[in-house]
Amino acid sequence: MDRATEIRKTAISLFAEQGYRGTSMKDIASALNMRAPSLYNHLESKQELLREVVMGTITRLRADFDAATSEASDPVDAVRRATAVHVLLHARHPDETRIGNREIPSIDEPVRTEYLRQRAEYSNAWQSLVQTGIDAGAFSVPSPKFAVFAILEMGIGVANWYRPDGELSDVEIGAYFGELALQMLGRHDEGFGGK
């Protein structure tokens, strides 16, 4: 692993632990037995590190969503798969996703606006997916908009408590939360706790 990659990994870890503004370039350098000015041989600015993390993560999240839903055979399967990949990304990359959720005020313009736009598009894609399911008669839910918010937020929260050595693996939690999501949407066909 080359220096530039080491620096980025260390920065992500420290940003997640201490916050972006609570982490100095000296902190990052010290963790690699370097001095702060030496970092600038491998990057342009501290802000660049943050930008790479948050934009990379939202891009990855949207790509996973698109892949998952395009593989699905019907709306129920699509929601199950989309929830699973949403949860999986948060379980496997808790540092990156926490930074993306907590450090929004630390992102300089114009990147912050673009980042928020992409997040809104991700949320909108979910709303459309569920609406398609409702139109197809697959779901029965009093307030689909709020149900989707609930599904997304419970997946985001996985980054705060998931531990690889816990009683369920990340894949199992993804499957479990996929079923929870379908329950919350009032899935009509049979299955786990369905009506």
Place this chain on the structure above:
Amino acid sequence: MDRATEIRKTAISLFAEQGYRGTSMKDIASALNMRAPSLYNHLESKQELLREVVMGTITRLRADFDAATSEASDPVDAVRRATAVHVLLHARHPDETRIGNREIPSIDEPVRTEYLRQRAEYSNAWQSLVQTGIDAGAFSVPSPKFAVFAILEMGIGVANWYRPDGELSDVEIGAYFGELALQMLGRHDEGFGGK
């Protein structure tokens, strides 16, 4: 409203919007047409403002939980009430709860450790509540621990999207999420009347 209260309200608003470290004493003072040093006639330090917010919020959350569950007649009712007050606090105090969830790295020791301890106790109280329901045969859930995490996180998320002028009021969302929580726990008896 006296000056001390005005300062605290302004600080909460700015901390929520820009982050604790992204907000300077000058920012707070400017919003009140003051100079930064004048703030010190009304407070001891910037950190004191943060401490008051986060400790006040977790104390309020635990008190509401205790009140809600002690009024309940059975585990199903207790979970419904506990979810409702959890959601209500996050809907009505989004700034304070967001600060409590995002600014953990900004809290100086020893307050941070004490704050995290109180959060853990709140989470533990929820786990116990649900376990009581399972023992009483009211719930059937494959992984109660993770179901509780999901319920708590989906309520925390309300602070990120709830708007007072939305299609549902905060009380309605609290009731709705209470039902979602019971679904997620695989409630055995159905409806509002209990068994």
Place this chain on the structure above:
DNA sequence: CCGCGAGGCGAACGACCGTTAGTATCGCGT
């Protein structure tokens, strides 16, 4: 063996931060 680029280093810069000290002003109780 030489040259050169990559990458590390100390020094330093300008900006900003939280906070303190000392001073002025205003309004109220007496």
Place this chain on the structure above:
DNA sequence: ACGCGATACTAACGGTCGTTCGCCTCGCGG
């Protein structure tokens, strides 16, 4: 009318920050 407490102000201090600059060393290709 007077004094005093509350509260605002300016000036300033010590510290930290991100970043730039110039230098030095090291290893490798020719």
